[in-house]
Amino acid sequence: MEIRMTNLTKIFTSKNKKEVRAVDHVDLKIPSGKLIGLLGPSGCGKSTTLYLIAGLLRQNEGEIFFGDEEVTETPPEKRGIGLVFQNYALYPHMTVRENILFPLQNLKVEKEEAIRRTVEIAELVGLQEMLDRKPKELSGGQQQRVAIARALVKKPRVLLLDEPLSNLDARLRLQTREEIKRIQRETQITTVFVTHDQEEAMSISDEIVVMKDGVIQQMGEPQYVYNFPINLFVAKFLGSPQINIFDGEIKNKEILINSMKVGDTKLEDQKVTIGIRPEGFIVDTKKESNFHFVIDLVETIGRDTTLIIEIPGNEGGLLDKKTFKAIVDSDYKIGVGHDVYFKVKPGKMYLFDASGSVL
């Protein structure tokens, strides 16, 4: 089921009459059968968007469609959605079976059919052995699977997940996210997965939507958005360690950082912001380039060595010294205090104008 939003806007008014545009003229098409990661920093409007799709909040402007059907004025219980929140919200006094069955009783589904569907869904989420347990006898990951089963048993048209992994520890988080991916693939249900964790969104989603201040910045396949960020915000939000940012300039078709040449361009002379991914540096052992720095710190973890380098001329006192990170092959024998020469890998450097748009 395709979800389509046009011109969707939600304004909250706080007590001091200040308006917050939590969702600001959003046009978004979520393709049928896909898992979409809705991603952005805290307060950017992810949950609000999800609750508008669910019908739990009322928009100030705009329309929402499920396929060809407009659902803008449809109450939540008639939209055919399954919702899962961060806190599992299970009924503690009920068994897993009763928890999953509960929505079907509400829908007055015939008893035999309801029991059949409960067992089927329990198998899908891998809980068939645990149907008689109470929530407190389950791990966090298992409890969240019950919540997902309960959302799916109604055969919803869309599945909406709001930070479903936030309460789990690191290992369970990874495991449960793989599980969600598998369940989504098997059911082919159109799913919106909200998270502020870029790595989580990148790993689980068919496509990601990056949001900032209620406005959609970019949508696309995770690797595409990573490789071709539309602006500085998206470039900085995706990737760990973060992309390195330099003040730079273009002069006579050359890209310069601290007057050192890092590349060529067809662009006219101007000041630019330059982003280089940490994995975008190649150590130039022949010292052909003149793009070089003195190394301040070296961290070697397994295959990779991370060089941490202060950007000369950018230091503004001890606390906000500007540094950058270059991840290079650990075969290079490089030490603190050495002068290291770099080349930049094609496609790993981006130029941004004063407004932050990619050039």
Ligand SMILES: Nc1ncnc2c1ncn2[C@@H]1O[C@H](COP(=O)(O)OP(=O)(O)OP(=O)(O)O)[C@@H](O)[C@H]1O
């Ligand atoms: N009921 C409300 N009343 C007033 N303002 C609200 C309300 N709900 C959300 N907001 C504001 O709307 C903006 C978007 O909030 P939202 O909950 O959608 O963000 P979010 O992206 O889900 O953030 P988080 O990652 O912290 O969950 C924020 O500025 C928030 O303070």
Ligand SMILES: [Mg+2]
């Ligand atoms: Mg939220």
